[in-house]
Amino acid sequence: MRSPVQPTTTARVQDMFAQSAAVLTRPSPATFEQFERRSNLSSALIYVMVAAAVSAAIAAFFALFHSDVTFFGQLLTRLISVPLTFFVFTGLVYLIGRTLFRGTGTYPEVAYSFALFFVPLSIISTLIGVIPVIGWLAMFLITLAMIYFGFLAVQSSMNLRDPVSAGVTLVLAGLGQLAAAAVVGGVLGGLFAVGRLVTGN
Structure with a gap:
């Protein structure tokens, strides 16, 4: 018996891919809106996990051909x-836009809007990122x-039509995300290093 959740999840992803195509081919705040x-x-979470799964599968596959990385580590x-x-980045967009510039959007609107372009572009970058030079x-x-x-997504989702406010929100969120990524990367790297020492690999 087929699970009643699966068709709903599949329909969501298919619908969001169609919306992504619209956003990518007709880029403007009005399209996002x-x-x-x-x-x-x-x-948004389901859609982003699609990008995560594709990225993980490709990275894990190429890890099989490199001795310095592990399959499960990459996965x-x-x-x-x-x-x-x-979600750290979109959370910062929401908090910065709302706190500094009195943006009126909601966090679900921010996450959903960003997912519409992040997922397809992330998948494309993963697929072609393994090609040398190109x-x-x-x-x-x-x-x-x-x-x-x-x-464009900041302007739409946070209702910040002033280009300066939208740009500053995006830049500050990017800097915050880079700092958070460095911390998380260090923690994960440390955990995997400890794991290798324990297992002797």
Whole structure:
């Protein structure tokens, strides 16, 4: 007997991929706003976990060909770091936009809006990021695209139409996310190092 949850989850992901296509092909705050009324945190989480699963699977596969990284290490790291990084960053966007510039959006609207471009671009960057030379160039272009779509998403989800307010919110959230990522990366790296010492690998 098929679980009643699975069709709902599949439908959510398919619907959000369609919304992502609209956002990526018609980039503007108005396009993001078309989908804000459908926003909910659980859908954003499910969608981001799709990107995390793809990233983890690819990283774990290529870990099989490198002796300096482990299959399960890459798998667990990506499954944890991708959603954690995303929700820390969007949480900072919400807090900074609301506190410093009196943005009127809600956190589910922020997370949902950012997920619409983050997930497809993250999957694309993971798929082509393993290609030498071309991968680095693609990663640079995708990073620029992330910044551009993030700027539009801040304007829409937090209702910050002033470009300076939206830009400052995005930059401060990015700096905060980098600091948080460094801490989390250090903790995870330490745990894996301890694990290797214990197991002798």
